[in-house]
Amino acid sequence: MRILLIEDDAVLGAAVHDQIAGDGHSVDWVKRLDAASDAMASTGYELVLLDLMLPDGRGIRFLKELRARGDVTPVIILTALDQITDRIEGLNAGADDYLIKPFDLAELSARIGSVARRYTGNPNPIIRHGALDVDLAARSIRRDGTPVQLTAREWALFEAFLSRPAQLLSKAQLEDRLYAFGAEIESNTIEVHVSRLRKKLGADVIRTERGLGYRLGAP
Amino acid sequence: MRILLIEDDAVLGAAVHDQIAGDGHSVDWVKRLDAASDAMASTGYELVLLDLMLPDGRGIRFLKELRARGDVTPVIILTALDQITDRIEGLNAGADDYLIKPFDLAELSARIGSVARRYTGNPNPIIRHGALDVDLAARSIRRDGTPVQLTAREWALFEAFLSRPAQLLSKAQLEDRLYAFGAEIESNTIEVHVSRLRKKLGADVIRTERGLGYRLGAP
DNA sequence: CCCAACCTGACAGCTTCCTGAAGCCTCCGG
DNA sequence: CCGGAGGCTTCAGGAAGCTGTCAGGTTGGG
Numbered sequence: 001m002r003i004l005l006i007e008d009d010a011v012l013g014a015a016v017h018d019q020i021a022g023d024g025h026s027v028d029w030v031k032r033l034d035a036a037s038d039a040m041a042s043t044g045y046e047l048v049l050l051d052l053m054l055p056d057g058r059g060i061r062f063l064k065e066l067r068a069r070g071d072v073t074p075v076i077i078l079t080a081l082d083q084i085t086d087r088i089e090g091l092n093a094g095a096d097d098y099l100i101k102p103f104d105l106a107e108l109s110a111r112i113g114s115v116a117r118r119y120t121g122n123p124n125p126i127i128r129h130g131a132l133d134v135d136l137a138a139r140s141i142r143r144d145g146t147p148v149q150l151t152a153r154e155w156a157l158f159e160a161f162l163s164r165p166a167q168l169l170s171k172a173q174l175e176d177r178l179y180a181f182g183a184e185i186e187s188n189t190i191e192v193h194v195s196r197l198r199k200k201l202g203a204d205v206i207r208t209e210r211g212l213g214y215r216l217g218a219p
Numbered sequence: 220m221r222i223l224l225i226e227d228d229a230v231l232g233a234a235v236h237d238q239i240a241g242d243g244h245s246v247d248w249v250k251r252l253d254a255a256s257d258a259m260a261s262t263g264y265e266l267v268l269l270d271l272m273l274p275d276g277r278g279i280r281f282l283k284e285l286r287a288r289g290d291v292t293p294v295i296i297l298t299a300l301d302q303i304t305d306r307i308e309g310l311n312a313g314a315d316d317y318l319i320k321p322f323d324l325a326e327l328s329a330r331i332g333s334v335a336r337r338y339t340g341n342p343n344p345i346i347r348h349g350a351l352d353v354d355l356a357a358r359s360i361r362r363d364g365t366p367v368q369l370t371a372r373e374w375a376l377f378e379a380f381l382s383r384p385a386q387l388l389s390k391a392q393l394e395d396r397l398y399a400f401g402a403e404i405e406s407n408t409i410e411v412h413v414s415r416l417r418k419k420l421g422a423d424v425i426r427t428e429r430g431l432g433y434r435l436g437a438p
Numbered sequence: 439c440c441c442a443a444c445c446t447g448a449c450a451g452c453t454t455c456c457t458g459a460a461g462c463c464t465c466c467g468g
Numbered sequence: 469c470c471g472g473a474g475g476c477t478t479c480a481g482g483a484a485g486c487t488g489t490c491a492g493g494t495t496g497g498g
Contacts, residue, residue: 127291151475167343168358187478188455195457210454210485211371212358370486406489407444414446415487429443429496 001116002044005029006036006059007051007078016049016078019105020112033062040066040073047115048075050095060093067094074115078103127162130219132201134162141201148200153178157193161206161216170213222331224248225255225278226270226297231320235268235297238324239331252281259285259292266331267294269314282314295330297322346381349438351420353381360420367419372397376412380425380435389432 003020007013008031017029028043030036039045048066052059063075077098097111127134133142139155141148150158160169160177171190178190194206194214204217222239226232227250236248247264249255252273258264267285271278282294296317316330343356352361358374360367369377379388379396390409397412398404413425413433423436 153476164357166354166357166359189477191455192457192477195455199457208455209358209368209370212374372487404488408488410444411446411488414444418446427444 001025001046001112003027003047003049003112004036004039004043004045005049006033006062007031007049008053009051015105016108019108020049023109023112025112033059036062040071045073047112048073049078050075051078063093063095076111076115128219129162130202130205130217132205136162143201150197150200153193154197154200157190158197158201161214165216168209168213168215173213220244220265220331222246222266222268223255223258223264224268225252225273225281226250226268227273228270234324235327238327239268242328242331244331252278255281259290264292267292268297269294270297272299347438348381349421349424349436351424353377355381362420369416369419372412373416373419376409377416377420380433384435387428387432387434392432 003025005013005016005020005027007016007029013029013031017027021027028039028045030039040048050059050063059077063077066073066075074096075094077095079098096115099108099111127136131144133145135141136159139150141150156178157174160174174190194208198205206214207217208214222244224232224235224239224246226235226248232248232250236246240246247258249258250273259267269278269282278296282296285292285294293315296314297320298317299320318327318330343354346353346355350363352364354360355378358369360369375397376393379393393409394404397409413427417424425433426436427433
């Protein structure tokens with residue numbers, strides 16, 4: 001698979017390059033966005049790995065311009081933990097997946113495989129939860145077979161529950177996960193999003209435990 | 220953990236069966252793919268060990284059909300050294316791990332533990348206390364296997380006992396622990412909460428020592 | 439047998455949560 | 469540059485269930 005890696009950090013870039021080259025992919029590695037634009041224009045890539053913090057501009061902008069031109073090449077975002085708001089913005093801008101640094105290289109290989117499968121038409125793993133069929137990679141949900149659309153925040157919230165099925169999550173934990181460090185939420189935002197999720201996915205998807213937090217409902 | 224072992228070799232199958240049964244898992248061993256399909260359909264397994272060379276068909280086909288149905292049960296492939304192409308095909312088809320025969324049985328146990336942790340997403344330590352399984356991080360308790368719901372105060376109280384298992388705790392100590400400094404309690408609140416805990420978790424969970432306080436019951 | 443300590447069902451007050459509605463922000467098309 | 473749309477956050481009124489209190493019953497020691 002032809003992959004374009006956009007990453008300015010030399011150490012991380014080399015590690016990623018070696019990993020995916022070792023998986024048998026053909027990798028071009030650029031460190032700046034202008035070089036990335038040139039590369040995209042001249043070569044047909046099947047996948048882009050995009051760091052969001054680059055010396056000559058924000059990666060988000062690059063992604064948006066790509067999509068604005070009608071380019072549907074799958075993009076996986078590489079982002080640091082303190083850029084979670086960027087992450088949500090990235091998904092809105094048309095990214096296909098994201099990885100939070102520092103990430104496991106094996107995890108990277110798996111995500112690449114997943115994105116690749118999605119675009120070659122092979123099926124992704126589907127998580128079944130009661131009446132819900134969830135395709136995490138494609139970010140699609142069916143409830144009793146009919147598709148349901150979630151917004152970016154709703155996805156982030158639902159993923160938090162799916163990633164730890166039996167775990168109770170306090171509102172503080174959910175805020176940490178949905179919002180960048182230090183971004184204070186001073187209202188019942190989490191409650192509102194939970195309410196919306198329930199309306200879309202079913203009332204019993206998320207159970208509240210008063211004074212403690214929320215938990216994924218029984219399948 | 221409920222494990223399905225699909226392996227036609229009698230000697231290897233018995234060895235594997237004994238090893239993972241010895242780890243405390245519940246194992247069903249089938250020698251043919253048709254029997255495996257029946258077993259998968261009737262029983263909910265948490266892990267599948269799949270030999271790729273079977274008398275009535277190739278294991279790869281079984282795996283692909285499983286994934287095509289949306290089944291995400293983790294699968295570990297058992298393969299001989301001369302089937303490396305099958306192995307790669309297996310990973311592409313949605314296997315989670317592989318072992319090359321002849322493999323070390325301890326290695327098998329380790330891989331099972333790894334895959335199980337990855338998929339149940341539950342590396343939380345579980346405290347066993349008599350009939351109770353307590354997952355402090357997830358805030359979940361099972362009594363004889365059935366889940367029990369505690370309220371916030373009940374958790375706080377129970378945690379006080381669990382954190383110092385053998386220690387006697389006076390009512391004054393418990394009040395200090397459950398309530399903010401200065402918040403005075405002017406009734407038998409602690410007694411009431413102990414009573415509620417006993418009703419939910421069993422009468423012998425907390426023992427009374429008259430005039431002194433309370434203590435966690437014997438496991 | 440008596441008294442103190444403890445248990446437990448009931449209940450009202452109050453914290454916590456739900457949800458509709460409104461305002462604000464960003465993005466996008468014209 | 470403007471206006472509309474969609475999404476996110478905030479607010480507020482109402483609902484739900486936790487929790488402290490009390491009263492009456494039970495247990496245990498002397």
